[in-house]
Amino acid sequence: MASLAMRQARVLALCQALYTSALSVDLTLTGLVGYTLAPDKALATLPFALITVASALTAIAAAFLIERLGRRLAFCIGGAACMAGGLVSVMAIWRHDFLLFCVGTALVGVFQAFARFYRLAAADAAPAAEKPRAISAVLTGGVVAAVCGPAIAAWSADMMQPLPFAGSYAVVAIFGALSVALLALAYREPPAPMHSAASVDHLPARPLGEIVRQPVFLASFANNGIGNAVMMFMMTATPIAAVACQHTITQGAQIIEWHLVGMYAPSFFSGWLLQRFGNPLMLVSGIALSAIAAIVALCSTSLPAFYVALLCLGVGWNFMFVGGTTLLTSSYRPAERARTQAASEFSTAVLTALATLAAGQVLNQWGWQGVNMAVLPALAVALVVTLAWQRRERLALSAAGV
Numbered sequence: 001m002a003s004l005a006m007r008q009a010r011v012l013a014l015c016q017a018l019y020t021s022a023l024s025v026d027l028t029l030t031g032l033v034g035y036t037l038a039p040d041k042a043l044a045t046l047p048f049a050l051i052t053v054a055s056a057l058t059a060i061a062a063a064f065l066i067e068r069l070g071r072r073l074a075f076c077i078g079g080a081a082c083m084a085g086g087l088v089s090v091m092a093i094w095r096h097d098f099l100l101f102c103v104g105t106a107l108v109g110v111f112q113a114f115a116r117f118y119r120l121a122a123a124d125a126a127p128a129a130e131k132p133r134a135i136s137a138v139l140t141g142g143v144v145a146a147v148c149g150p151a152i153a154a155w156s157a158d159m160m161q162p163l164p165f166a167g168s169y170a171v172v173a174i175f176g177a178l179s180v181a182l183l184a185l186a187y188r189e190p191p192a193p194m195h196s197a198a199s200v201d202h203l204p205a206r207p208l209g210e211i212v213r214q215p216v217f218l219a220s221f222a223n224n225g226i227g228n229a230v231m232m233f234m235m236t237a238t239p240i241a242a243v244a245c246q247h248t249i250t251q252g253a254q255i256i257e258w259h260l261v262g263m264y265a266p267s268f269f270s271g272w273l274l275q276r277f278g279n280p281l282m283l284v285s286g287i288a289l290s291a292i293a294a295i296v297a298l299c300s301t302s303l304p305a306f307y308v309a310l311l312c313l314g315v316g317w318n319f320m321f322v323g324g325t326t327l328l329t330s331s332y333r334p335a336e337r338a339r340t341q342a343a344s345e346f347s348t349a350v351l352t353a354l355a356t357l358a359a360g361q362v363l364n365q366w367g368w369q370g371v372n373m374a375v376l377p378a379l380a381v382a383l384v385v386t387l388a389w390q391r392r393e394r395l396a397l398s399a400a401g402v
Contacts, residue, residue, distance in 0.1 A: 004125075005122065005125040005126040005127070005130065005134060006126070006130070006133070006134065006137060008121075008122065008125060008187065008188065008189070009122040009125075009126070009134045009137040009138055010137060011182070011183075011186045011187045012118045012119075012121060012122050012137075012138045012141070012187070013137055013138050013139075013140050013141035014141055014182055014186075015075065015079075015115070015118055015141065015179055015182055015183060015187075016115070016118050016119075016138050016139065016140075016141030016142055017141035017142065017143075017144040017145055018079075018141075018175045018176075018178055018179040018182070019082075019111065019112070019115040019118070019141075019145075019175075019179065020141065020142040020144075020145030020149065020260070020264070021144065021145040021148060021149045021152065021175050022082055022086070022108065022111070022171075022172045022175040022176060023051075023108070023112065023145075023149075024145050024149025024152075024153065024256065024260055025149060025152065025153040025156075025168050025169070025171060025172050025175075026048060026051060026105060026108055026172065027048070027149075027235065027236075027239075027256060028149070028153040028154070028239060028252070028253050028256050029153050029157065029165050029168055029239075030047050030048040030051075030105055031044055031045055031048055031236065031239050031240050031360075032165070032239060032240070032243075032249065033047070033093065033101065033165050034046060034047040034048065034098070034101070035240065037092070037093075037096060037097070037098040037101055038098055039098060041364075042360060042361060042364050043098075043360070044240065044360055045236055045237070045240075045356060045357070045359050045360030045363075046102065046357070046360070047098075047101050047102050047104075047105040048105060048236055048356060049236070049353060049356035049357040049359070049360070050102050050105050050106045050109060051105050051106065051108050051109035051112060051356075052109060052112070052232065052349055052352040052353035052355075052356050053106070053109065053353040053357070054105075054106035054107070054108075054109025054110050054112075054113070055109040055110070055112040055113040055116070055349040055352075055353070056113075056346060056349030056350040056352075056353050058109070058110045058113035058114075059113045059116070059342060059345040059346040059348075059349050060342040060345075060346050061113075062074065062078070062113040062114045062117065062342075062345070063117070063338050063339075063341050063342030063345065064338055064342065065077065066114075066117055066121075066338070067337070067338040070189060071117070071121050071187075071189050072183055072184070072187050072188075072189055074114060074117075075114055075115075075117075075118070075121075075179075075183050075187070076180045076183050076184060077114065078110065078111045078113065078114025078115055078179075079111065079114075079176045079177070079179035079180035079183065080176065080180055081107050081108070081110035081111045081114075081176070082107070082108055082110075082111035082172065082173070082175060082176030082179065083173045083174075083176030083177050083180070084107050084173075084176075085104045085105065085106070085107030085108040085109075085110070085111065085172065085173075085176070086104070086108070086169045086170060086171070086172030086173025086174070086175075086176060087104075087169075087170075087173045088100060088103055088104035088107060089101055089104030089105065089108075089166075089169035089172065090104075090160070090163075090166045090169045090170050090173070091104075092104055093163050093164075093165060093166045093169065094163055094166060104169065108172065111176065111179075113345070113349065116345055116349075117341070117345070118138050119134075119135045119138040119139060119325055120325070120328075120329070120341055121189075122134040122135060122137065122138045123135050123325065123326070123329045124329065124337065125189070128330075129275075131326055131329055132270075132271040132272075132274040132275055132322065132326050133271040133272070133275075134271075135271060135322055135325050135326060136267040136268070136269075136270050136271030136272075136322055137267070137271070138267075139264055139267035139270075139318070139321070139322065140264065140267040140268055141264070142260065142263060142264030142267070143261070143264045143265050143267070143268075145260060145264070147257065147260075147261070149256075149257070149260060151253070151257065152168070152171055153168050153171075153253060154249070154250055154253045156168040156170070156171045203333055203335075204335065205333065205335040205336045205339075206333070206336060208339050208340070208343060211331065211332060211336060211339075211340050211343075212340075212343055214331055215388060215389040215392045215393075216327050216330060216331045216389060217327075217328070217331040217340070217344075218385055218388075218389065219283070219324070219327055219385055219386050219388075219389035219390075220324045220325070220327035220328040220331060220344065221324070221344060221347060221348070222324070222381065222382040222385035222386055223283050223286065223287075223320040223321070223323055223324030223327070223382060223386065224320070224321060224324035224325060224328065224344065224348050225344075225347055225348040225351045225352075226351065226378050226379070226381060226382040227286065227287075227290065227316070227317055227320035227321060227324065227382060228317070228321065228348055228351070228352050229348075229351040229352045229354070229355035229378065230290055230313075230317075230355070230375045230378050230379060231263075231290070231313055231314075231316075231317040232352050232355050232356050232359075233355035233356065233358065233359050233371065233374070233375060234293070234294070234297070234309075234310075234313055234359075234371060234372070234375060235256070235259060235310070235313070236355075236356045236359040236360070237359045237360070237362070237363045237368065237371045238252070238255060238256065238259070238306070238310060239252040239253075239255075239256065240360075240363060241301075241363060241367075241368040241371070242255055242306055244368070245301040245306075245368070247303055247306070251303060254307075255303075255306045255307060255310050256310070258307050258310055258311050258314075259310035259311060259313060259314045260314065261311070261314065262310065262311040262312065262313065262314020262315045262317075262318070263314035263315075263317055263318055264314075264318065266315050266318040266319065267318060267322070270282070270318055270319060270322045271322065273319075274322060274323060274326060279323045279326060279327065280386070280390045280393075282319050282322070282323040283319065283320060283323040283324070283386050284383065284386065284387075285316075285319050286315075286316045286317070286318070286319030286320035286321075286323065287316065287320065287379050287382050287383050287386065288316070289312045289313075289315050289316030289319065290312070290313055290316035290317065290320070290375070290379055291316075291375075291376060291379050292312050292316075293308075293309045293310065293311075293312035293313035293316060294309070294313075294372040294373075294375045294376055294379075295372075296308050296309040296312065297309040297368065297371075297372040298369060298372045298373065301368060309372075320382070327389075328340070328341070328344055358374075359371065362374055
């Protein structure tokens with residue numbers, strides 16, 4: 001079972017690589033394209049924010065489509081949305097149409113809603129002890145995107161002259177098509193792991209309100225939701241801030257490249273770290289690294305400071321995301337899977353959408369310093385919720401005599 005689950009996790013890792021590559025093109029260029037097309041420059045980050053808005057609006061439907069149609073067909077629907085989004089974005093640039101460009105990026109957000117379930121699909125198919133490794137294995141696919149995505153964005157920006165950046169969005173469409181082909185040809189959904197007769201498999205589903213009030217679910221959301229929102233809030237503003245600080249577009253792409261390395265390269269060992277040192281230390285380390293990223297960015301706007309800050313932000317996100325996802329998979333019974341995953345992904349996407357929508361406004365009003373000051377209180381909230389869950393776990397173990 002573990003071997004089969006890990007093989008399918010590697011297929012999903014390739015899908016993750018294609019998804020992250022497509023998203024990194026949007027991340028690198030959409031703020032700049034939005035700035036060029038927007039009638040009001042304060043709306044420059046709106047097209048990128050619509051990726052997370054569309055992801056939020058689609059998250060619940062994606063969860064239930066996965067449950068009803070199966071993961072392979074549902075994930076193919078997501079890849080087709082990416083293909084359509086890339087083509088619509090090319091047309092929008094050709095027509096110099098800001099609203100149509102927003103439609104194209106929103107379709108990529110639909111793809112994101114489905115792709116965010118890749119790691120959960122791998123975790124659900126793996127035995128309990130192997131869940132952290134399965135989650136990390138899927139996220140390793142992002143390393144390819146970390147190295148290649150921003151470089152592809154910069155290389156393809158002039159590919160369809162005289163339409164700057166149109167070639168990059170044509171590449172997004174190609175990534176979507178490759179994702180559909182890979183899922184159709186190589187992905188086979190593993191059977192669910194076998195459990196004993198005394199397991200929670202046979203217990204009835206609880207009300208959703210009871211599930212989300214659990215300390216383990218709240219800690220999961222504090223790290224998945226707040227961690228993702230903080231990361232996207234800073235990352236959305238970074239390319240525009242870097243250019244405003246007299247760095248070049250190419251340097252801005254390189255900053256994002258190092259950030260993506262920080263996000264996904266730790267996946268080669270973060271699952272092992274979680275198993276070796278435990279989830280509480282993993283989560284607190286991730287929160288601390290994210291805070292260090294904001295502090296470094298507050299201290300300097302030099303190019304090395306951008307590199308260090310975004311690298312720390314990426315590693316912090318990885319630790320929070322792997323740890324938070326592992327907590328999420330332990331918060332529900334099999335009969336509750338679709339509802340709980342939908343609630344978690346929807347809430348995370350809504351919070352992230354609000355963060356990306358706010359990024360342009362905060363950057364426009366208070367600058368790069370304001371962006372970094374704003375993330376520290378959010379990280380403090382994540383730390384408090386995580387420590388509260390850890391305390392409850394210790395008390396429960398003490399009461400059980402462990």
